[in-house]
Amino acid sequence: MASIPSPTVRHGLFEGYETGNFYDEMFVAPGEPRPHYAKLFQKLGAMAPAQFEERRKLADLSFLIQGITFTVYSDGQGTERLFPFDLIPRIIPHSEWERIDRGLAQRVVALNLFLQDVYGKQRIFKDRQISRSLVYSCPHFRREVIGIEVPRGIYTHICGIDLIRDSKTGEFCVLEDNVRTPSGVSYVLENRLVMTRTLPDAFQAGEVLPVHHYPNELARILRSLSPRGEDDGEIVLLTPGIYNSAYFEHSFLAQQMGIELVEGRDLIVDGGIVFMKTIHGLKRVDVIYRRVDDDFLDSLTFRSDSILGVPGLMGAYRAGNVALANAVGNGVADDKAIYAYVPDFIRYYLGEDPILRSVETYICARPKDLDYVLGHLPELVVKAVGESGGYGMLIGPKAEAKKIEEFRQRILANPRNYIAQPVIALSRVPSYDPATRTVGGRHVDLRPYCLYDGKHVTIVPGGLTRVALQRGSLVVNSSQGGGSKDTWVLRGEE
């Protein structure tokens, strides 16, 4: 890591760019691109900032007209916003991707086996690999689904697993698992589309692996779950509606897969069977790709005030008359305390060593860990175990004393609800700042999307690169000022 002041780059768009004390995905040192970035550097580097600005505006307009927006609720009334898109792609060399691909597949299979076990025979408790109380106390553990036989034994049909590259080691590691209703894959596809339209010259013919097969693969898996057989299955996507922040994605995926996009009010359960209300009467539904959280799925089983779900749905699920993807109760596997045990799951269920490293995690439910965490709060990142989207988080080194104290009280009040991890210096990718019309290094993560059909894990090459567009920020979530980039996995040398 270069700690001496870096010489600046004198080359068009990248003029004055500094790599800083972080792993830079594009440059080894200022002006010296990594081999897999060499061609892109040639193309973009030759571009004048004004020219680049013009392309950027085109890309924004394209997202706006297509209505690719998400809704933010910070001001009390939902406002539609563009998800900022940065035109400089994130490139992953093929050899590195191969390893990520194997590591993710291994992890998804282990997580699925864990869920099968927890809601089934519960071998793992008997073998004392993890305590029953830790699992049962997960906020998203669902006692109601114990003993339900899910179609083909699949719980984790769709997983979004967040990876980061640690600047210290230059290695990818797993930051968290999202196995409930991960979102963002539509941006992977749309980013690629917009990218090929706005910067066609940046693509070197045939070198970037395609991503557009995702909806087909997902549809294939959903079809295979139908209790009436693949050919007769009526598959629907259940959305909370247009006010949900991911609504664009729901409609996009439904359209791409050619399935019906439904809301809770379109469905009805009669005699243990789910139907949808059509203009010609009721029609049976076999598979529901649901983008509604467990809590809101069925007001008879879970939250009774929910109007987003379908009363009686869990009855139909239990009877095996309808398949749900993902399964209910998955939140126990992406709990941030359970996360610390996933490497053990891989060894226990698969008898293999984990391919991808995890981030060192202190579980505040363990007294020894708790002591350490309370003694080192200013150095740690603290997270609430059941939260996602970057909420309920403390970044110690950046927090004021008052906020640290507030978290100390919260942790003491409910240690089970918190974990802590060392601060990891995320790698950076050059990103364009429209305000200053310059390019600067911004921190990124990577969320690949994994599809599991019970036998194989299919992962679309790359995934969503989220970027913290605010200078110095580490938070990449779209709800908190993050944006995204097109992510390229290069074709390997045959």
Added chain:
Amino acid sequence: MLSRIAESLFWLARYIERAEDTARILDVNYHMLLEQSQSYRLRWEPLIVMAGEENRFSQLYGEANAENVFDFLAFRQDNPSSIVQCIAKARENARTIRDRISREMWEDINGLYYNVARFNPRDEIAAGPHRFCDEIKFGAHRFHGVTDATMPHDEGWQFLRIGWSLERAEMTARLVDVQYQNLLEELPAVGSADNHQWMAVLRSVGASEAYHRQYHSSIEPEKVAEMLILHPLHPRSIRFSTSEVRSGLRALSGTGADSYANEAERFAGKIVQRLSYDKMSEIFKQGLHGYLEELLGMCGAIGDDIARTYFYYAVVA
């Protein structure tokens, strides 16, 4: 097709049509000002009456003049049938079903929404409504064109067709009703040379050229009314529009020509039957206003029964 989606398609088409019709009427009426004769004062009240918004309007403005009426019908957010509100609601409906319409249709409606939002009411009121109304008219035409070019003529399309045709029939009926009463009161004598306003009525439905080809005569109120009510082929006549509604309804239920499957079809059949055999002289004898009121009542009943039959039927579970 899901009932909810059918309903959104129906309303999407209605709102686009309502925006277009309002824009047409506004534009033409405004331009009559420029070539107005001295013999009578052009009146703006009828436009407010047509929109059925007399109360709201009088609460917001002092008098009905060109600026106020334009502002109210085009831009007011608190007027639910203003053009900007119609476009916003059309887009909202399209958004809930964007997976069911073609990408081109969605992008077109979404683009229209952003275009309309860009207009500054103050500037437009100063410049006159032509530029704004043109944008709406062409936006609506593009919508029809893109729909025709990219959407299969399936059940969903039938709901769009029923939506815009029913809205158009109602708007034309209101236009004739309001203008006829108004003009007969205002004009010195029927058949006088001062027929600009009737010209305007024809132009607002894009029918003035067709009128001249059909009648080879000067503008006569009775003939204008005949054209707008009874013409079998002009796309904006009530007869044509309601027969489109009937065809759409029959396509949905698969009913043959001599029967009906629901109340909506029965009313649509009744209207088309009457308009096919009634003569203007008979209509005048009965009273034009009463006749149009009756048609409007039946159009309302068609809308209600479509909702009962296809959107909100009772489900016994």
